[in-house]
Amino acid sequence: MTGPRYTSLVESLPANVPFVGPEEQERARGAPFAARLGANESLFGPSPKALAAIRAEAEEVWKYGDPTSHDLRAALADHMGVAVENVLVGEGIDGLLGNLVRLLVAPGDAVVTSDGAYPTFNYHVAGFGGALQKVPYRDDREDLGALISRAREVDAKLIYYANPDNPMGTCARGADVLAALDDLPEGCLLCLDEAYVEFAPEGTAAEVPADDPRVIRMRTFSKAYGMAGARIGYAVAAADLIKSFDKIRNHFGMNRMAQAGALAALHDADWLAHVQAEVARARDEIARIAGENGLRAIPSATNFVAVDCGRDGDFARAVLAALVARGVFVRMPFVIPQDRCIRISCGRADDLAVLAKALPEALAEARG
Amino acid sequence: MTGPRYTSLVESLPANVPFVGPEEQERARGAPFAARLGANESLFGPSPKALAAIRAEAEEVWKYGDPTSHDLRAALADHMGVAVENVLVGEGIDGLLGNLVRLLVAPGDAVVTSDGAYPTFNYHVAGFGGALQKVPYRDDREDLGALISRAREVDAKLIYYANPDNPMGTCARGADVLAALDDLPEGCLLCLDEAYVEFAPEGTAAEVPADDPRVIRMRTFSKAYGMAGARIGYAVAAADLIKSFDKIRNHFGMNRMAQAGALAALHDADWLAHVQAEVARARDEIARIAGENGLRAIPSATNFVAVDCGRDGDFARAVLAALVARGVFVRMPFVIPQDRCIRISCGRADDLAVLAKALPEALAEARG
Structure with missing residues (x-):
């Protein structure tokens, strides 16, 4: 056998x-x-209100979570100043990154990241056969200009860039990120990981227009919202890109208590x-x-x-x-x-x- | 743009x-x-004990879940009479099926299922480019013999077979499933979905030896254990196959409260x-x-x-x-x-x- x-x-x-x-x-x-x-x-x-919401929702754990995360998505759209169609809820940024790579990266496709940046992203790229190109940090910062230059050289489909950065904790100004987008080669998507943005100085978040097809932003309830064990994050991008996740994502993959907790957490400023x-x-x-x-x-x-x-x-x-x-x-x-x-x-x-x-x-x- | x-x-x-x-x-x-x-x-x-465990664990939701699901895996190994190395915990059977298909199915690879069986399996096969072959039910039952024959004809890498069946609710005897394994073509894995087995007559579960490389069994806390909204299931198979999931799975994908609830549920006979x-x-x-x-x-x-x-x-x-x-x-x-x-x-x-x-x-x- x-x-x-x-x-x-x-x-x-x-x-x-x-x-x-x-x-x-x-x-x-x-x-x-x-x-x-x-x-x-x-x-x-987490917020005591999030904790209370999780515990209350536990009573309903016999039901599958809403596959559209309707209420949370609406609240996130409001929070981010975008339309519901620009928001996707997923199983943490890790889960969202896996699906993003799967959407774009076929074996041999070039992807660019910083050498020493988030290893889970690299893991997903390897897992789908992507050819990962690494650009060094400069002065303990991810070097967005160099990432974009390398992407142009290798015809990359995807760039990973975290702002603020992990593991060094440095950050760039959102306005500078926004300005750099004009240098992005056609057909190259920037994945902007803002997992830590709630801890960063005013002006760090990049105010990307919701329908800009060049960027997908990722955020999470694992860090500032204290819900890492709930596994819930979200992506903000152009509606077409958000919709494309529906082709491959695990539609009934969301934990119901995580959905309820995240909604309550979002409202507890x-x-x-x-x-x-x-x-x-x-x-x-x-x-x-x-x-x-x-x-x-x-x-x-x-x-x-x-x-x-x-x-x-x-x-x-x-x-x-x-x-x-x-x-x-x-x-x-x-x-x-x-x-x-x-x-x-x-x-x-x-x-x-x-x-x-x-x-x-x-x-x-x-x-x- | x-x-x-x-x-x-x-x-x-x-x-x-x-x-x-x-x-x-x-x-x-x-x-x-x-x-x-x-x-x-x-x-x-769910079990009131599971509910209590979920609520207690909510306090710890700021921590990522244990990526190995160590305690639950050990309890499941004991429950199933297999070694820990034969057990994988995942984000419900849906999540496990997605990863299983990803492990085996490249574009064009043949996969066999019953016409009208679990659509999420078909969704995953399509999502990885598999060539899905469908065999009709016979007398409202999935026809394991016909599934195996078709697999041989098309050189399938994977067969999906649920026992008991969904959506008809019928079942086969575990001993008959076991006997049919000898007809499986070499290099064809049988995915035996036992999501509903806790409701079935004695003798429905197939007592597959833990290290049999021809079968992977899947079970869930979504049905008899009343925790669909927690998104937690498990697979039992040969150690090599279980280990191969570590190449691609979302290691930090498990919800911490789901892990705790499942462990308590398993102990509440x-x-x-x-x-x-x-x-x-x-x-x-x-x-x-x-x-x-x-x-x-x-x-x-x-x-x-x-x-x-x-x-x-x-x-x-x-x-x-x-x-x-x-x-x-x-x-x-x-x-x-x-x-x-x-x-x-x-x-x-x-x-x-x-x-x-x-x-x-x-x-x-x-x-x-």
């Missing part, structure tokens, strides 16, 4: 599991983390403001802790801070390992020269106290 | 939305349904027995209502009943439309001759009272 016959594309994909969650690390080390600061989750939690203030405070505190240890925090427009450990990637990896061994879950950039940094999510005072205690020990161990 | 360049496969897919949910129908008719009996959801709801008893009672009641109206209920091994309206598809469609107009959400098979039936989900006494009142009126209207 032989096994199934995979596609040649699937046969060509790496067999290793690309993503390791903190729970897996906890099982491996035999103890829970004392501070969960590695996944840029919101330790300040006070909680969002509270989280934004807490995150700003935590960024300052992480920078203070870094400085106290002779390290530099890179100014952040997100809910995490990249801390420059001041040497090379091996050193930063040693610091990271020593932090993890002390119960502090953090992650770090993958590529040179950003891998001189470790990336620390904004936590509550207690979480950052754990960090403050562990960091000098970790640095001593890494130096030792 | 031109729009994005879709793949030629995506360009070839139909633009219409293939699935319309009951909420969309409610908005169209301007009133909620009085009885929601069309999607084979469990109107008896009493609630499952309660639901099974209620469903058996409701099947009898639907058969009684049908009989009272001169219609025949097809014996069901599921939580729904196909009721033979006694004439052709046009007549059944008229009956269905008249029921929907009276606030009874039901669906029906798509193809001849099964489309002489309407399909009614098992409901509570109140739901079925609405049906009992509406059906004679609907029949009268359809008879003109």
Whole structure:
């Protein structure tokens, strides 16, 4: 008896599991983390109103979710100042990115991203056989001009660009992003990942006209809205592009409690403001802790801070390992020269106290 | 400015939305349904323990779900009498089917299903460019022998077979399914959808050895466990096949509350027995209502009943439309001759009272 016959594309994909969650690390080390600061989750939690909505909707969990996410989509359209036809709700940005790549990328098609940017996007591109081109960061920033130039050179169908950026936390002005669109080659879509935009300075969001066919924006309830475990995000783009997702998406894929929670979260502007203030405070505190240890925090427009450990990637990896061994879950950039940094999510005072205690020990161990 | 360049496969897919949910129908008719009996959801709801687990876990919704679904997977392995390596948790059977098709089906590859069986499977096959071959039902049953014969003729990589069947509610003996495996052509995988198996007579589940490379079984928390809105299902297959999903699946795609709820649901055998008893009672009641109206209920091994309206598809469609107009959400098979039936989900006494009142009126209207 032989096994199934995979596609040649699937046969060509790496067999290793690309993503390791903190729970897996906890099982491996035999103890829970004392501070969960590695996944840029919101330790300040969701809006109490979102939590109440989730719990109320749990009663209805026997029903499939509305495949159109009608109410949430309408609220998001209002929130973004666009028409309902310009909005798609999906299973987090990860799910939306997978479907976007599937819509555009056939084997061999060129796609451009920054070297060291969001690995899940790269995973999807590889999974559909795309030819991924990587452009280096410049001064710890994604370089939109260089991304666009490379896209022109390789006739790319798709560019991935996050603003604010992950993992460095830097950002560009929305007006500059908008201006750069005029340089986009014809037939190249810019995927603008704004997962962290709620934490960024005024003017970071790119005010793209809803029907501009050159851009798709992605946002999420996983970060500022504190609902990563609900798996819900949204895309804003021209109506034709939004509609094309209906050809391939999992129509009954949305969790009903996530839909209800997101709707309530969107309407709780006070909680969002509270989280934004807490995150700003935590960024300052992480920078203070870094400085106290002779390290530099890179100014952040997100809910995490990249801390420059001041040497090379091996050193930063040693610091990271020593932090993890002390119960502090953090992650770090993958590529040179950003891998001189470790990336620390904004936590509550207690979480950052754990960090403050562990960091000098970790640095001593890494130096030792 | 031109729009994005879709793949030629995506360009070839139909633009219409293939699935319309009951909420969309409610908005169209301007009133909620009085009885929601069309999607084979469990109107008896989830286990109270599952509900409590969901609500408790909501507190943790700021965290991503464990990408390995470690605890649930372990419990499912125990439940199914297989190793953890034989189990995959995914976003409902719909999500699992999409990934399974993606693993095996390249454009032009042959896939076999029954004409009139689960449309979401067909949707995924079309979405990946597969060449779908359809075999007729025989006596309102999926014809496994004919499916296998056709697979041999067309060198199919994949067969879809549901036991019990949807939409007719019939079932085969697990031992017969097992025996038929020996006829499967080499390199053809049987996808055995057991979404409704908890409602079926003893002996319906096929006791496939865990490492048999010829079969993948799929099950769900959407039906007997009453958690359709949570979007969680699982697959059982040989370890190699299970592992191959890690190449393409959305690793952080699981809803954290769904994981917790499913784990609690799995451990509440009493609630499952309660639901099974209620469903058996409701099947009898639907058969009684049908009989009272001169219609025949097809014996069901599921939580729904196909009721033979006694004439052709046009007549059944008229009956269905008249029921929907009276606030009874039901669906029906798509193809001849099964489309002489309407399909009614098992409901509570109140739901079925609405049906009992509406059906004679609907029949009268359809008879003109």
